[in-house]
Amino acid sequence: MPFKIKTATYIKSVADLKSLPQDQLPEIAFAGRSNVGKSSALNRLVNINNLAKISATPGKTRLINFFLINKNLYFVDLPGYGYAKASQSMRQSWGKLIEDYLKESKNLRGTVLLLDSRRGPLEPDLELIEWLDFYGINKLVVLTKTDKLSQSELIAVEKTTCEIMSLDSESFVLFSAKTGEGKNKILKWIEKVTGR
Numbered sequence: 001m002p003f004k005i006k007t008a009t010y011i012k013s014v015a016d017l018k019s020l021p022q023d024q025l026p027e028i029a030f031a032g033r034s035n036v037g038k039s040s041a042l043n044r045l046v047n048i049n050n051l052a053k054i055s056a057t058p059g060k061t062r063l064i065n066f067f068l069i070n071k072n073l074y075f076v077d078l079p080g081y082g083y084a085k086a087s088q089s090m091r092q093s094w095g096k097l098i099e100d101y102l103k104e105s106k107n108l109r110g111t112v113l114l115l116d117s118r119r120g121p122l123e124p125d126l127e128l129i130e131w132l133d134f135y136g137i138n139k140l141v142v143l144t145k146t147d148k149l150s151q152s153e154l155i156a157v158e159k160t161t162c163e164i165m166s167l168d169s170e171s172f173v174l175f176s177a178k179t180g181e182g183k184n185k186i187l188k189w190i191e192k193v194t195g196r
Helices: 038-046 088-104 123-134 151-165 183-194
Strands: 008-014 027-032 064-069 073-077 108-116 139-144 172-174
Touching (some): 027 088, 038 064, 038 073, 038 183, 088 108, 139 151, 139 183
Parallel strands (some): 027 108
Antiparallel strands (some): 008 064
């Protein structure tokens, strides 16, 4: 059994690294393109419908959001990248914020990278994976919205994604926020990399 999430609380949103929490708790970052289903995934993992706000406008998360889990671990919601309706300079500032956080957080134990199963990995996803590998950051790739695909489509996208991103079965999860498929595997991975 994976660890159980008993409590989850929104703590703060930060726009720069000076404002990061100072309590040295382990952190798990959640990254992905705009509209990949990051907020829905976070809410499903913690069993709270509106902990992470779901927006009708992709790319609404512009800050790094910290959620305290079981009072001993942070889930860190990073700004979505991709086609968000924002100025180029604003998108560049989000990119720098994400990069600085991933590179410099002393408490980061791993990153959950979410991909839309209907689209598979795109260039920004491949760049982020390469970047995580370069810095030796633990990663779990999660294909979201799997309930929207047939079994044969899922098999094909799983095979393609694993080949393109050089993943094994331990670093890859099929996930649906709607049905909960894959939730336990994600929680087990988080437990393993954080020791919580």
